[in-house]
Amino acid sequence: MSGDTTLHSRILADIEGQIVSGEWPPGHRLPFEVDLAAQYGCSRMTVNKVMAQLVRSGLIERRKKSGSFVAQPKAQSAVLEIHDIKDEVQSLKLAYGYALIARTVRRSDAEDMRRLGLSKGTDVLDITCLHTAGHEPFCLEKRLINLAMVPQAADFEFVEIAPGPWLLAEVPWTSAQHTIQAISADKDAVKLLKLSAHEACLVIERQTWGQGGPVTNVRLTYPGNRHVVTAQFKPGG
Structure with missing residues (x-):
């Protein structure tokens, strides 16, 4: 370093x-x-x-x-808590399932650096996994983990445990930012979420920081006709 x-x-x-x-x-x-x-x-x-x-x-x-x-807290901003996808599925009274699709340790490229907000390259763990509800696809997760911040992730297989709850238990986070957008399904979403070509999807992208720098960037893709986002607001003080 x-x-x-x-x-x-x-x-x-x-x-x-x-x-x-x-x-x-x-x-x-x-x-x-x-x-x-x-x-x-x-x-x-x-x-x-x-x-x-x-x-x-x-x-x-x-x-x-x-x-x-x-910064002062912004009362007009929606505050979205970081939920475990397993809890989301179980709240629907459906059986939850998880499958690791791909896991790669590699050097960050320009797109990784942009997503994580890095000024210099570092090793990252690139994970793709699928969450299911009642044996049907529920959410496609594509995640980057900054190994400079979480080096122990390089040795964890994520076969039985999804990266989200593992990170929440392993690494304290100080702040997070959500971006929500509607997009057309790409080829991975079509295949893994069992969608038709260009079907509408809801994508929640979350960037999480800890003391010292960015921890992870995750893109959660949901079938657009099966998912909604709800945020609670409170009046400003």
């Missing part, structure tokens, strides 16, 4: 720790980038990359000419 990468991870972990612990509450102004660079003995560019990652994860916000501040 290079010096820049080590410093990047250290600064990121330190700031995330201050925010997650509540030491820096919402609205707290972070030290200026030039001051952080002097504190850690690094270039301002390294600090800027850390700040950009914190903005992407929603932990801080930048205000022109004022600096960076711990």
